[in-house]
Amino acid sequence: MAGEQWAGIRGVSTRSGVRLWLPEQATFQDAKLALAKALREGPSIRGLAVTLEAGGRPLRVAELRELELLLLEQHGAALLQVIEGAPSETRAPIPIGVIPEGGDDAESGARLSAASAEVGTGARRGRRAHPSPSTARPALPKEAMGLVGSRDLPLSPTATVLVKRTLRSGQRVHFAGNVVVLGDVNPGAEIVAAGDIVVMGTLRGVAHAGATGGEDAIVAAFRLQPTQLRVASYIGRSPDGVSAHAAVPELARVRDGALVVERLMP
Amino acid sequence: MGEVCVITSGKGGVGKTTTTANLGASLAALGKSVVLIDADIGLRNLDVVMGLENRIVYHLVDVVEGYCRLAQALIKDKRFENLCLLPAAQTKDKTAVSPEQMRGLCKELAQDFDFVLVDSPAGIEQGFRNAISGANQAIIVATPEVSSVRDADRIIGLLEAEDMRPPRLIVNRLKPAMVKRGDMMDIDDILDILAVELLGVVPDDDSIVVSTNRGEPAVLSASSRAGQAYRDIARRVLGEEVAFMDLDARPGIFGRLRRLFAAGDR
Numbered sequence: 001m002a003g004e005q006w007a008g009i010r011g012v013s014t015r016s017g018v019r020l021w022l023p024e025q026a027t028f029q030d031a032k033l034a035l036a037k038a039l040r041e042g043p044s045i046r047g048l049a050v051t052l053e054a055g056g057r058p059l060r061v062a063e064l065r066e067l068e069l070l071l072l073e074q075h076g077a078a079l080l081q082v083i084e085g086a087p088s089e090t091r092a093p094i095p096i097g098v099i100p101e102g103g104d105d106a107e108s109g110a111r112l113s114a115a116s117a118e119v120g121t122g123a124r125r126g127r128r129a130h131p132s133p134s135t136a137r138p139a140l141p142k143e144a145m146g147l148v149g150s151r152d153l154p155l156s157p158t159a160t161v162l163v164k165r166t167l168r169s170g171q172r173v174h175f176a177g178n179v180v181v182l183g184d185v186n187p188g189a190e191i192v193a194a195g196d197i198v199v200m201g202t203l204r205g206v207a208h209a210g211a212t213g214g215e216d217a218i219v220a221a222f223r224l225q226p227t228q229l230r231v232a233s234y235i236g237r238s239p240d241g242v243s244a245h246a247a248v249p250e251l252a253r254v255r256d257g258a259l260v261v262e263r264l265m266p
Numbered sequence: 267m268g269e270v271c272v273i274t275s276g277k278g279g280v281g282k283t284t285t286t287a288n289l290g291a292s293l294a295a296l297g298k299s300v301v302l303i304d305a306d307i308g309l310r311n312l313d314v315v316m317g318l319e320n321r322i323v324y325h326l327v328d329v330v331e332g333y334c335r336l337a338q339a340l341i342k343d344k345r346f347e348n349l350c351l352l353p354a355a356q357t358k359d360k361t362a363v364s365p366e367q368m369r370g371l372c373k374e375l376a377q378d379f380d381f382v383l384v385d386s387p388a389g390i391e392q393g394f395r396n397a398i399s400g401a402n403q404a405i406i407v408a409t410p411e412v413s414s415v416r417d418a419d420r421i422i423g424l425l426e427a428e429d430m431r432p433p434r435l436i437v438n439r440l441k442p443a444m445v446k447r448g449d450m451m452d453i454d455d456i457l458d459i460l461a462v463e464l465l466g467v468v469p470d471d472d473s474i475v476v477s478t479n480r481g482e483p484a485v486l487s488a489s490s491r492a493g494q495a496y497r498d499i500a501r502r503v504l505g506e507e508v509a510f511m512d513l514d515a516r517p518g519i520f521g522r523l524r525r526l527f528a529a530g531d532r
């Protein structure tokens with residue numbers, strides 16, 4: 001399908017944000033260019049959660065990151081999920097608002113640097129997770145963060161995206177600021193944020209705060225039961241086997257070189 | 267216009283086909299006109315469960331390829347005048363049908379029937395995309411297992427990007443004795459994660475296996491517990507308030523203790 005033709009039909013709104021189709025082009029770069037053109041010419045999608053239909057072409061991780069950056073930097077929209085193997089369709093665009101908040105302030109470019117501390121493995125609610133030298137790894141690769149690769153993000157590091165929904169298995173939000181979820185984060189879902197992560201419901205999936213190295217980032221949740229938790233380059237995972245969880249809001253942060261979980265309100 | 271309802275699950279073998287057959291037969295018994303579409307192309311078995319295999323002349327792919335008219339491919343049920351089946355092709359692959367064609371087909375059938383039930387294949391690929399493309403509502407089938415619930419969650423997330431009412435859930439193959447012992451997820455555990463409307467709970471029941479082998483949906487047998495559950499589900503689909511069957515499936519005192527001990531093990 002030709003880019004021009006596609007540009008006219010660029011997406012539809014859904015109950016949960018906006019849905020875009022990656023144009024069918026010979027190469028990924030052409031497809032990305034066509035998408036960028038269509039986005040420039042269409043109505044604003046700032047603050048919307050994007051479901052991307054990738055068509056028959058399976059996306060590679062690096063390509064996914066490129067699209068994520070395109071949506072985030074140029075359009076202030078977070079890529080929520082990618083559907084592959086779906087044929088393109090034609091329906092008229094009706095933009096609807098879902099997650100605006102902050103995001104808009106195209107302040108000074110925040111310089112985001114890759115994490116460089118050691119990786120520690122720690123148990124949760126053992127309260128202290130000392131990075132053990134045996135499991136220490138070199139800095140995570142930049143690409144793994146999903147947020148770096150571009151030096152100067154137009155977004156402020158304190159920009160906040162408000163996700164008014166439950167994140168379900170297979171859905172992920174990457175954002176170069178803070179992420180607040182008004183809902184749950186289910187097992188199999190993932191949030192990666194350069195800043196803090198706050199979940200107003202139950203966090204059962206994977207959360208990575210301070211993903212670009214900010215060791216003062218926090219993860220807070222009404223119920224903190226994550227599969228895995230990361231702050232900067234510290235990693236904590238839930239204990240194996242069945243577990244009971246504290247029935248109070250909790251917060252995870254790095255303290256004295258360890259990932260610790262504490263009550264939100266002592 | 268009739269309702270077009272897709273029965274789907276993500277994970278395979280959890281009871282989509284069983285549900286389609288039993289729900290279809292129950293709705294027909296309640297006087298509704300119903301057509302079942304087997305969208306599991308290449309792996310058809312709804313016709314077997316319905317005991318109609320020997321009557322197949324044309325199938326879904328024949329219809330979309332124009333080899334026959336839609337009316338010619340519809341098989342009348344043995345028991346109910348107002349129940350029909352559109353069988354899947356056994357040999358053609360899933361790409362033989364496009365979502366647009368499925369949509370057209372469902373639309374056409376919804377003119378003539380109160381309910382169009384689409385039996386979806388497992389997975390989230392093209393076959394699934396086809397099955398959901400014509401539907402305006404979805405029933406998710408899950409068994410009380412972590413992997414099945416995870417897949418159901420993923421499917422619900424994908425359906426959120428579609429233009430349909432929020433999906434509803436059927437929990438199939440529940441074993442009350444196992445729940446009591448704390449060895450199986452209970453309904454509350456499942457609803458806690460999926461946060462969707464519960465349409466019914468079907469117990470694990472040998473009568474399903476017997477009826478499947480005989481080609482007689484279990485709802486036709488008055489003594490079948492699973493059949494009773496499906497009859498209740500059909501009435502709920504029609505908007506009736508039906509009390510949930512007492513399966514006595516709360517974790518008993520031992521089950522709860524076991525959970526506690528498992529939790530304290532850390």
Ligand SMILES: Nc1ncnc2c1ncn2[C@@H]1O[C@H](COP(=O)(O)OP(=O)(O)OP(=O)(O)O)[C@@H](O)[C@H]1O
Nearest residue numbers: 278279280281282283284388439469470471474475
């Ligand atoms: N409530 C139940 N109690 C006992 N057995 C059941 C029950 N529900 C389904 N089964 C059995 O489980 C098996 C799989 O069921 P079914 O074919 O309906 O699943 P499906 O989701 O359609 O599978 P597929 O993904 O392969 O299409 C069958 O053998 C069926 O008889």
Ligand SMILES: [Mg+2]
Nearest residue numbers: 282283306385
């Ligand atoms: Mg089946």
